[in-house]
Amino acid sequence: MSPEIVLDVRGLTVEFPTRNGILTAVDNVSFSIAKGEILGVVGESGAGKSLTGAAIIGLLEPPGRVAKGEIRLKGERIDGLAGEALRRLRGRRVGMVFQDPLTSLNPLYTVGDQLIETISTHRPDLSASAARERALSLLIDVGIPAAKDRLFAYPHQFSGGMRQRVVIALALAAEPELVIADEPTTALDVSVQAQIIALLKRLCAERGTSVMLITHDMGVIAETCDRVAVLYAGRIVEIGPVADVIHRPCHPYTIGLMGAIPALDGEEDRLTQIPGSMPRLSAIPQGCAFHPRCARTSQTCIDERPLLTAAGSGSAACWHIDPALTGAGS
Amino acid sequence: MIAFLLRRIGQGLLVMVAVGMMAFALFRFVGDPVNQLVGPDASEEDRERIRVEIGLKDPVALQFSRYIWRAAHLDFGFSYQFKQPVTKLIAERLPATMELAFVAVSIALVLGVLLGVYTGLHRDSFLSNVFLTVSLIGISLPTFLIGILLIFLFAVQLKVMPSFGRGQVVDLGFWTTGFLTASGRSALVLPAITLGLFQMTLTMRLVRSEMLEIMRLDFIKFARARGLKNRAIHFGHAFKNTLIPVITVTGLQFGTTIAFAIITETVFQWPGMGNLFLRAVQTVDIPIMACYLMMIGFLFVLINFIVDILYFVVDPRLRHVTKVAL
Structure with a gap:
């Protein structure tokens, strides 16, 4: 009954050695994503969301490094891959969409060239015309009007x-898992955001692609x-089905969030705030961060330090999960 | 784009008229040309007669337009010293300088780009630091010293390279070339290195810093995330984006290389334009100096024009300025 696990992350720890000691940016993070599932990762800036993503696809910028933990893609270890093996993983098995579409594309190449380049890199067996066909059908798929002409646009x-x-x-060009x-929508107009999210969701559902969606937009x-x-200060504080986490958060941080x-229908006209701010990496408090x-x-x-334990239908890392706390949300 | 190029051509013509004005001014302000033409014991009547004969008594504006008109027809008058048409003198020496500059710039570009890309990609490697340190020498040592050192080492001590001249040259009628003979080729090596070293180090450092800059950009990260091959990322995506500044600097440097081949040509007794110019300065041979000035001016205008066209070739954003909206 349980669906196939595509991504399995266990105890992932990302560290940055600095002159003043080692900073732990991602600390003992474990989660998994099933086939076709969309896992959202939320947290404030600096909570370690993006670094977790970068660690999975092997794009941590030195001196950042995976210090502990395992990352498995369909059971296969992919942390510690390097060189050619890592290159074959990227794009082919794990695709990535970055925040700013204005800077993600090379300004000197046409859109078609960049698509064809990606396709033929991963599918050397395809002929030039077949790669072009695929590029075109991808553009049509993502809803570019007049795709045939737009292949030649910059x-x-x-x-x-x-x-x-x-x-x-481009991220889907080689059919990654x-x-x-x-x-993916932070740099876009609000009116466009919903379209892009819907598009991503539809395309991945059609292909059975799993998604790790990093955002701070609840x-x-x-x-x-x-x-x-x-995520909070590099740790998962709560993980679970989205409706439960939103409507019945267990962890005090999630509740605050x-x-x-x-x-719009709220009775109170003041939003609650969480006092203080997330600790700097160099000063993460003892115990519960x-x-x-x-x-x-x-x-x-x-x-x-509290570990993730079952709470409601998910898990949370808090010493004070009790029935009174559960269901105290909006 | 056509409008842009036409505007550029117009600006180039303006620059040439300005340069021509300076060249013309040389005749009027540096020495008395008549002194150069007649012996010291010529009578005042003779001098006066020559003045009228060569048009020095005409209104300045007329003289200037006559000069420009002739220059446009590649007539720069007679050299005082050689008693030959300046155009002929320059044309005889142009191939020597052009070949030297061409080889120097080619070495500089190829090595400079390769080393620049390498040091840009492997910024902390031992080899990169070696290249960077050596390049400091290239930037800070004056050209004549490098030339003399090379002559001392390869010509005097090791006796493997000629120390001066162009070696055997082949006359193709309109051009004399040293590329076709062994002695001509080996004679090119030392002067070309001397002349190209500075530009090579400059290109290398420029490419390196541009590469460092561009390798940090998002589209490089995204290219990696797409699993492209390193070679495609480094040369296709990163290096191509460094081209605009590299073209700008290289273009200007090519002009400078030709214009300032003077020092290298002197050190190696290279029979080129630089040598001719230097002799012209020593003997106050104004027509040659003026012609050289005009020629170098024209060269820079031409190079800048080519550089402008290359921008369009390299960067699609400039080609499509009119259709950006959407």
Whole structure:
């Protein structure tokens, strides 16, 4: 009954050695994504969302490195891959969509050339005309009007939303099993965001592609994802089915996060805030990283780090998960 | 784009008229041309007669337009010193300088780009640091010193290279070339290295810093994420984006290389235009100096024009300025 696991991350830890010691940007993160599933990853800037994505596709910028943990794609270890093996993984098995479509495309090549280049790199068996055919059908698929002519257009001749469609076409060009979308709509107009998300969702559903959707937009998560992982200071504080995490958050941080989202039908006219701010990587507190900002802090929270434990239909990393807390959300 | 190019041609013509004005001014302000034409014991009547004969008594504007008119027809008058048409003198020496500059710039470009890409990609490797340190020498040592050092090492000590001249040349009628004989080729090596070293180091450092800059950009990261091959990323995506500044600097440097081949030509006794120019300066041979000035001016105008066209070839964003909207 349980669906096939595509991506399995266990105890992933990403470190940056600096002159003042080692900074741990992603700390013991574990999650998995099933075939065709969309996992949302939310958190504030610096929570380690993007680095988790970069670690999976092997694009951590040195000196950043995977210090501990395992990343498996369909059971196969993909952390620690290098050189040619890593190159074959990228694009072919794991695709990636970046935040800013304006800078993701090479300005000097036509859209068609970039698509064909990607296709023929991963499918050397395809003839030039077959690769061109595929490029065209991808452009049509992502909803570029007059795709046939647009193959010969340069990125600067496209609008932001259209460029992001091209980027998605490029990420899907070699039919990867997993797409990591790193804030794919943050740089776009609000009116375009929904279209892009819907497009990504449709294309991946058609292909059975799994998606790791990194964002800080809870609205996008709610609309799109099957499950969601909430990151705080490099750790997963809560992970579970999206409806449960939004409506019945267990972790105090998630509860605070949900309280900070404006609701049109809400009775109160002030949003709740979480006091303080996320700690810097060089000063992550002992025990639970959230304890200095948490209303429920006890001595255990200061002394000992909570691990992810079952809570509701998902899991949360908190010492104070109790029935009273569960369901206290909006 | 056509309008742009026409505008550029118009600007180039303006520059040439300005340069022509300076060249013309040389005749009027540097020495008395009549002194150069007659002996020291010529009578004042003779001098006066020559002045009228060669048109020095005419209104300045007329003289200037006459000069420009003739220059446009490649007539730069007679050299005082050689008693030959300046155009002929220059044409005889042009091939020597052009071949030298061409080889120097080719070496500089090929090596400069390769080393620049290498040091840009492997910024912390031992080899990169060696190249960068050596390139510092290339940038800071004056040309004549490099030339003399090369002569001392390869011509005097090792005796493997000639120390001066062009070697055997083949006359093709309109052009004399040293490429076709062994001695001509070996004579080119040392002067070309001397002349090209500075430009090579400059190109290398420029390409390196541009590569470092571009390798950080998002589209390179995205190209990696798409699983493209390293070679395609480095040369297709990264290097191609460094071309605009590289073309600009290389173009200007090519002009400078020809214009300032003077020093290298002197050190190696290279029978080129630089040598001719230097002799003209020593003997106040104004027609040659003026012609040289005009020629170098024209060269820069021409190079800038070619560089402008290359921009369009390289960067599609410039080609489509009119159709950006969508």
